[in-house]
Amino acid sequence: MKCAAWTVGLAALVAAPAAGGAQWLGEPVWNSPKGGTGITIYGDYGRPNTEYGKGNAFGARAALGLGTVTLTAGVASWKPEGFTDRATSYGGTAAFRLIGGTLIPVSVNLQAGAAYREAVTSTDTLPTTTVSGAVGISISLPTPGVSVEPYISPGLRYHHRSNVPPGGKQNQTNVGFVVGGNFSFGLLGIHLAYDSEKFDDGTTHDVFGVGANVGLRMPLGM
Numbered sequence: 001m002k003c004a005a006w007t008v009g010l011a012a013l014v015a016a017p018a019a020g021g022a023q024w025l026g027e028p029v030w031n032s033p034k035g036g037t038g039i040t041i042y043g044d045y046g047r048p049n050t051e052y053g054k055g056n057a058f059g060a061r062a063a064l065g066l067g068t069v070t071l072t073a074g075v076a077s078w079k080p081e082g083f084t085d086r087a088t089s090y091g092g093t094a095a096f097r098l099i100g101g102t103l104i105p106v107s108v109n110l111q112a113g114a115a116y117r118e119a120v121t122s123t124d125t126l127p128t129t130t131v132s133g134a135v136g137i138s139i140s141l142p143t144p145g146v147s148v149e150p151y152i153s154p155g156l157r158y159h160h161r162s163n164v165p166p167g168g169k170q171n172q173t174n175v176g177f178v179v180g181g182n183f184s185f186g187l188l189g190i191h192l193a194y195d196s197e198k199f200d201d202g203t204t205h206d207v208f209g210v211g212a213n214v215g216l217r218m219p220l221g222m
Contacts, residue, residue: 023115023132023157025089026057026078028195028209031153032182033136034107035097036065040215042191044076052205053080063215068097072113091115091130100138109136111153126161134178147184153177157197172200180209189213
């Protein structure tokens with residue numbers, strides 16, 4: 001039943017702004033297919049490409065790992081080049097691990113997320129709701145002293161803008177993908193990812209993200 005629910009949810013997923021790509025504005029769609037248990041706090045930094053809007057994005061997330069399920073809530077603040085104000089987005093994700101654990105080096109998960117971006121009045125940027133759905137696949141490498149998890153995560157992204165004037169484009173659905181890695185040193189860790197999404201107007205929104213995390217985790221095999 002859980003797998004069926006996640007499959008239906010994934011098919012319905014995806015949304016982001018016309019000026020943005022990933023779920024939290026200016027950042028990749030972060031993922032960790034192998035998941036975990038306990039609470040983890042993340043600090044994130046994103047650097048979009050020129051077609052995305054450039055600028056710098058900063059974010060923070062808190063994740064609760066319950067073995068096969070991981071729930072995350074977060075916020076990001078992004079100031080694209082040419083903006084006088086920062087754009088703030090709030091949202092969360094839920095991830096369900098289908099395959100993986102302490103005895104299996106390959107992990108597969110389904111991840112669904114949603115975020116809302118406020119309007120930016122100084123640039124007439126419309127409020128936007130973002131929904132995303134993805135499949136994550138990772139391999140846990142046997143590296144002494146360090147947990148290394150490279151992963152790929154392709155998925156769908158649906159973009160909905162509110163209060164669009166007549167003739168404007170309100171909705172858009174795209175395919176995006178993420179290539180990333182999670183590195184843990186006990187309770188401390190770092191994460192990085194490259195996110196890419198092509199839009200209907202022919203532009204490709206790419207963003208590189210990196211960050212650090214700290215948490216109290218229990219064994220991943222639960």
